[in-house]
Amino acid sequence: MDLILWACLVGLSIILYVVLDGFSLGVALLFPSTKDERERDLLMNSIAPVWDANQTWLVLGGGALFVAFPMVYGILFSALYIPLLTFIFGLIFRGVTFEFRANADRKQPWNRAFFLGSLVAVVAQGLTLGGFLSGTKVVEGQFAGDPLNWLNPFSLMIGIALIAGYILLGSTYLIIKTTGSVQEKAYGQAFWSALVVLGFQILVTIWTPIHYPSVLSNWFSSPRIYFIWTFPLLGLAAFFGLIRSIRSHREILPFFCSVVLFLAGYLGLVASIYPYAVPPTITFQEAAAQRETLRFTLWGVIIVLPLVLGYTVYSYSVFRGKVGKESYYH
Amino acid sequence: MDAIFLSRIQFAVTTMFHILFPALTIGLSVFLVVLEFLWLSTKDEIYYHMDRFWGKVFAINFGVGVVSGVVLEFEFGTNFSRFSQLVSNVFSPLLAFEVMTAFFLESGFLGIMLFGWEKVSRRVHFLSTCLVALGTILSAFWILAANSWMQTPAGYRVVDGKFMVTDFSSAIFNPSTLTRTGHMVAASFETTAFVVAGISAYFLLKGRQLPLFRLSLGIALAMAALFSPLQIYLGDLSGRQVFHHQPAKLAAIEAHWKTNVETGAPFAVIALPDMKGEQNLYEVAIPNLLSLLVTHSITGQVQGLKDFPKEDRPNAFILFWSFRLMVAIGFILFFVMVWAAFLWRKGRLCVHRPFLWTLLSVHPLGFLATELGWITNEVGRQPWVVYNLIRTAEGVSPIPAGNVIWSLSLFLIIFPVIGAIYFFYLLKTLHRGPDLSSPIPLVQRPIGMQPLQRTQARMEGE
Helix, strand or coil, X not given: CHHHHHHHHHHHHHHHHHHHHHHHHHHHHCHHHCCCHHHHHHHHHHHCCCHHHHHHHHHHHHHHHHHHCHHHHHHHHHHCHHHHHHHHHHHHHHHHHHHHHHHCCCCHHHHHHHHHHHHHHHHHHHHHXXXXXXXXXXXXXXXXXXXXXXXXXXXXXXXXXXXXXHHHHHHHHHHHHCCHHHHHHHHHHHHHHHHHHHHHXXXXXXXXXXXCCHHXXXXXXXXXXXXXXXXXXXXXXXXXXXXXXXXCCCCCHHHHHHHHHHHHHHHHHHHHHCCEEECCCEECCCCCCCHHHHHHHHHHHHHHHHHHHHHHHHHHHHCCCCCCCCCCCC | CCHHHHHHHHHHHHHHHHHHHHHHHHHHHHHHHHHHHHHHHHCEHHHHHHHHHHHHHHHHHHHHHHHHHHHHHHHHHHCCHHHHHHHHHHHHHHHHHHHHHHHHHHHHHHHHHHHCCCCCCHHHHHHHHHHHHHHHHHHHHHHHHHHHHHHCCCCEEEECCEEEECCHHHHHCCCCHHHHHHHHHHHHHHHHHHHHHHHHHHHHHHCCCHHHHHHHHHHXXXXXXXHHHHHHHHHHHHHHHHHHHCHHHHHHHCCCCCCCCCCCCCEEEEEEEECXXXXXXXXXXXXXXXXXXXXXXXXXXXXXXXXXXXXXXXXXHHHHHHHHHHHHHHHHHHHHHHHHHHHHHHCCCCCCHHHHHHHHHHCCHHHHHHHHHHHHHHHHHCXXXXXXXXXXXXXXXXXXXXXXXHHHHHHHHHHHHXXXXXXXXXXXXXXXXXXXXXXXXXXXXXXXXXXHHHHHHHHHHC
């Protein structure tokens, strides 16, 4: 039971990170779409108060993995050394830009750093996921594969797909936070990125079983065959909802549909590889930590996490509504 | 150059870069709490502007601290995965609690603290600042608990080479957690106090914004007056704790080779320890002082480094000097405060130019002492990653050296660049000085506010 809860916690942290930092990174990916410095200020201000808390879900995901499935943490972090640290390098540039750009007289270099840092982080995340799905060779509970095993056409494709995905999250987030011409542009960006995302989701759905054969047999065996098809269906429903809500200029619904679209893909993936935590050999049960550790830390989670979620919601509510002309930065 | 050596260098580079920022963040967040408390209780506008000015310094510092800190949490897996897998049952919850109780608290309320001035009431803003400060201190506590567990492990048993937890409270509150946390948090307060004092002294020397910086200097020196003697006491506690739990580390720090029998152990003031020859090539020593310091008795026995097998000894040369330089800085800062006390009694604290110049020149020393302290702490733990239980070499990830050469080179390029840019913008912010002209947001204005002009006039009249 503890194990299932822990697996859920790791999964929850990862998807919260993907959605929350996904829109922050997505907003940064839209930086080149404007030449107006005030518009860039607006984009920046829309995420400035929340990006740091959003990024913290990544650290929790890593921490929870370390606590509950130390073997997975150890093996995957060694195996995915290069994409993970590339990811971090990207986050470093993205993170320092908020204050540095605010203090700079010439914004241009920091606009670039913000965009490129985020781009590197996004592609590296895709490579990490692709590398994870490509399988990891394990001998005696340790990583024993090739350090470049994560680098292949499949993982590159995921890296590129994630760019479109995060642009979708970023632009639908901007629809909520902005007005006028910026919002108008965001509707267009959301529409086009939605089409690209749909294309990539179809591609991923076809390519994953080819790249990773046991996924196919997973799909068509009981009990998965009874529900696995709901995920692509959910994705399609979200996609059509998204397009309709963009067409009818709804403000909150497009972001909501994008999140559901991500969720459908994510859950579909989890359902396809379950119960493997290090495909293709280590299951999450095998990788589990000592019972006492799981129990003790779970109590901490049960007490602290509701508080965290509570004040996160509060912080978002403080900054709710359209981001105005107010200069957050001095 | 193997993956072990390179991973150690990389961890050293990334932690040594990172610790510079928390060293200021922890103290500065508490300093901001003090300023905001004064603003709330006195309604004196000048405290609002002080808070905003030092808040800018805090914001630049915090950003770099966060991004350089995320690296460390990853490196346990990327570079030290064997260590992580062996000890995770006991060790990893401490990091997870840091994320849950500290990182979220900091980052959740940081947005309101920095950008919420126009959105929330004075009380809510003050509460947010307090919670950010609490977050930074909790973060220090958990990471020091984790580090202390590696130094003085407790609450575990080893089953088939793997660490199993037996008691979490003794793992968290292991023998050195509290002394070490106290020493680090005090280091951060002292570092911050001298940074604020040094910057304030600069403005006073230049004759800019006198009332605001006189008040800043006053609060900073009050902090320094408290923490510079306290830190010497906490340092002594830490030292004796090392004597009891990590005798090889203490012997190396003191370049003490032979266990003293019936006589007191001498304290080497200057020495050139020679690891190969197992002796000091040169030394100036005070008889019996080492025994007196660590055992509080003239003839107390202190184990010498020769009592430990060669392969279990940390590097005495590095430790001897990193420790002594740290202690020297502690005393320099203490004597500056003794001087400050004299000037304060004469009422000349803010006008005595040689004193202000001294404050300006010693203000970075806290950072240096913090780095030296960590070097002493971590080099002193070697060759172990968990003291006396797992060798560092056994804890490294099964990755090729090439991986680490790649990442280490990038860190060595990126960190100096980011550090230099950080420093540049920090100087720029300081150069611009406090912004007294921007209006106070309506939600922040108290009834019966004491306007800035009146305070300035009063202080200039004094």
